[in-house]
Amino acid sequence: MLNMRPLTPDLTCAFDRRAFLTGAAALGMTSLAPASGRAEAVKTSARIVIAGGGAAGLTTASRLSRRLDGADIVIVEPRAEHFYQPGFTLIGAGLKPAGYAVLRTADFIAPGVRWLQESVTELDPVASKVVTDKGTVLAYDYLVVATGLTLDYAAIEGMDRSLIGREGIASVYAGAQAAELSWQALAKFVETGGAGLFGRPATEMKCAGAPLKQTFLADDHLRRKGTRGKSEIIYNAHNPTLFSVPLVDAKVRELFARQQFKTNFSHVLTRIDPGKHIATFSTPTGPIDLKWDFINVIPPMRAPQAVRNSPLPWQSGDFAADGWIEVDKATLRHLRFSNVFGVGDVNGVPKGKTAASVKWQAPVVVDHIAGSITGKGGTEQYNGYTSCPLITRVGQAMLVEFDYNNNLTPSFPFIPPLDELWLAWVIKERALKPNYTAMLRGLA
Secondary structure: OOOOOOOOOOOOOOOOHHHHHHHHHHHHHHHOOOOOOOOOOEEOOOEEEEEOOOHHHHHHHHHHHHHEEOOEEEEEOOOOEEEOHHHHHHHHOOOOOHHHHEEEHHHHOOOOEEEEOOOEEEEEOOOOEEEEOOOOEEEOOEEEEOOOOEEOHHHOEOOOHHHOOOOOEEOHHHOHHHHHHHHHHHHHHHHHOOEEEEEOOOOOOOOOOHHHHHHHHHHHHHHHHOOHHHOEEEEEOOOOOOOOOHHHHHHHHHHHHHOOOEEEOOOEEEEEEOOOOEEEEEOOOOOEEEEOOEEEOOOOEEOOHHHHOOOOEOOOOOOOOOOOEOEOOOOOEEOOOOOEEEOOOOEOOOOOOOHHHHHHHHHHHHHHHHHHHHOOOOOOOOOOOEEEEEEEEOOEEEEEEEOOOOOEOOOOOOOOOOOOEHHHHHHHHHHHHHHHHHHHOOOO
């Protein structure tokens, strides 16, 4: 039987951890939140439809319910369960149980907001209406697209969600249970060692630092077990870099060299043979096969079909192929339909597919909707803020925060963003979840 108990970091420290953890959690609740004053409620009978009730949809609805007095706000979301997705990496590393990431959507529906437990199947911005899988038609004055994205496992030949946890295959993105099955696959690999394949897709993706975290955590588990000497860690980068921010890319390269990872650049996973444990990658010189004992599969990610089939995506450019919606990167207002806004993963903007980004995006959208209703216009702008607590081993992380221009934008001036620190680990492991749930309620 595998030992599925969460690991405890072997750390030493000269001060009282318990007291410090409490303080760090409280600090995370305040310091990670954007500062904003309480605006006066706007009286209105506007009809607002929010397509999607994940982190982006719930956060925006909570803020709208406080800002608007009398508005008819409806969230269209089929799932009763809400996933705390930043927890998937911790589950996939055996550090948290699957239940850690499972919440209830109902607990975060703001007062006065209607929840329609159906799926959006049609978005018609010309007629200003949304249609659901049950045939419900919702006319709107303002639409907030917060549908998130879809995982396109079918784009990898031979891959299916049912394979997660079998044949050495891990893939934490598919949900809390998939993350726990991924840990089972990793734990078996750690026992024996062998060839471990890691990487990321060539599409835009949520939490682009997660593939790096999973690589570092696998390496740490192997070292703790004493099987790292019998193992090879191979990271297959989709392009010539390891991270989109140059300063962070240089640091990750340094860490990869220190940990003796083998790195292949411009390698994109296209096919797997689960029986033979062979993965095929497209490269500039043609397809290459690599053998695995463990493989961390991260599928291509695209906008949901209802979004891709609508007039909302970019018509050309880098964001067109996968259906990301065409919004102004500062105001998050659609460039062709002025009463449509986007929040979260579905936006076609250079940065911003993290839960931390939602915290900064939602206030911008709410400000511009309120400004449109009053006729005064909105003033808030989103600067591309994205946060990645980049775990480098159990008990250590770098708190990397940056904007559209690849500037590092630390929330904590006393935490060097490129240093591996226990404090950054505490923020990731203890402080972020309560901050996240506060965000869903519009309080962070």
